[in-house]
Amino acid sequence: MKILLEKGRLFALAVAIMLSCVSSVAQQTEQSVSMPMYLTLEKAIEIGLAENPTIVVADQQIQLKEISKKEAWQALLPSAEISGTVQYTLLAAEMKLNNMSFKMGQDNTSTWNAQMQVTLPLFAPTVYATMNLTKSDLENAVEQSRSSKLDLVNQITKAYYQLILAQDSYDVLTKSYEQSSRNFEVINNMYQLGSASEYDKISAEVQMRSMQPTVISARNGVNLAKLQLKVLMGVTADVDFSIEDRLEDYEDRLMSEMVYAEDCSLENNTSLRQMRLSEKMLQQTLKIQKMNFVPTLALVGSYSFQSLYNDNLRFSDYDWSKSSNLILSLSIPIYRASNFTKIKSTKLQINQLAENRKYTERQLDMQVRTFVDNMKASAEQVASNKEAIAQADKGYEIAKKRYEIGGGTILELNSSELSLVSAKLTYSQSIYDYLAAKADLDKVLGKNDFINIAE
Secondary structure (H helix, E strand, C coil), X not given: CHHHHHHHHHHHHHHHHHHHHHHHHHHHHHXXXXXXXXXXXXXXXXXXXXXXXXXHHHHHHHHHHHHXXXXXXXXXXXXXXXXXXXXXXXXXXXXXXXXXXXXXXXXXXXXXXXXXXXXXXXXXXXXXXXXXXXXXHHHHHHHHHHHHHHHHHHHHHHHHHHHHHHHHHHHHHHHHHHHHHHHHHHHHHHHHHCCCCHHHHHHHHHHHHHHHHHHHHHHHHHHHHHHHHHHHHCCCCCCCEECCCCHHHHHHHHHHCCCCHHHCCCCCCHHHHHHXXXXXXXXHHHHHHHHHHCCEEEEEEEEEEEEEEECCCCHHHCCCEEEEEEEEEEECCCCCHHHHHHHHHHHHHHHHHHXXXXXXXXXXXXXXXXXXXXXXXXXXXXXXXXXXXXXXXXXXHHHHHHHHCCCCCHHHHHHHHHHHHHHHHHHHHHHHHHHHHHHHHXXXXXXXXXXXXXX
């Protein structure tokens, strides 16, 4: 009996442990499902580069160019083909000479012919030039993929900062609304006690209620900014994440990352790199067109079977004759008018591209200087706006104390509160402007820590 009781206790204890484990696992699973993913800028860019359809298509384009490159050098490999013909003669031709006639075959018979031919290019300058062209085409596809990645990183970076700006603005407006609500409660209580006028009560209530639509609009702005970031990352709308960064956390970067336009090189700018590659490809195309004037040499070998004058389909009774040939084929171009026209057209395209590249360089240089100036202006505004927040906060506290002791008016209190909110929003906006200009500058310069720049 004791043994049975002991076993029963052990069984109950085991069941309790299993239920506890299941409950713990269930709680952990529920927490992992309900808790949003903590997102950083690095993580957002990593997900975007892996999931965004634009990047996937660009990578597939590189694969297509690699296949084209293989096709180009495969033109130098031997080619083999088997061909066959069957000719049925209803009435053979007849030759007459000096009152004599000769049949050039037999009526109602078939002739069977089978041939295998192998061709080996010995000297094909056009193929050599085409191989160089496909190599440059592959490099251009890689650069276009890099351009797509730079553009996506720029968009994700600015969308990430935009979301932080929306969140910070929402926090400022929410706190301002809460403060307005507390002010209204205080003034309403003072009005009930007769120590505040009805005008003060109405003004406080209007101040509070006018803030509510702004808070709702700011909340919708946060949701819209988050949705835009999800689209750029290539994730579905049901994926939830949270960002704990604040724009004030980036304030220290403003002075440490001071950039001057003279130090900015456009060597890695993706537009200029693509133009240089396009010019290189046009030069190679011109070389291919000039190769149309160069002779080509090929070696052709053939082996054939032939059976003549067969009047039935019994293949075993046919008499087959064999023959083989080895041919050295030389082709020398003499004249083709279209070759001269194509060369002239390609030279004009090269000149046009050179002029466009000069114009693009001037435009990009102007953009660099603009972004650098915007960064400097934003950095100066951040320092000024930070001081403005301190002064506005001090002014609000003074106005609040003056009103409490009866030395100030409700208009002064409302005005000081609005000034404080405006200073905080302007401070966040100036930091965002700096970060957005820095992201645009990095895109123009072709710089990014998340993309390996191919030299």
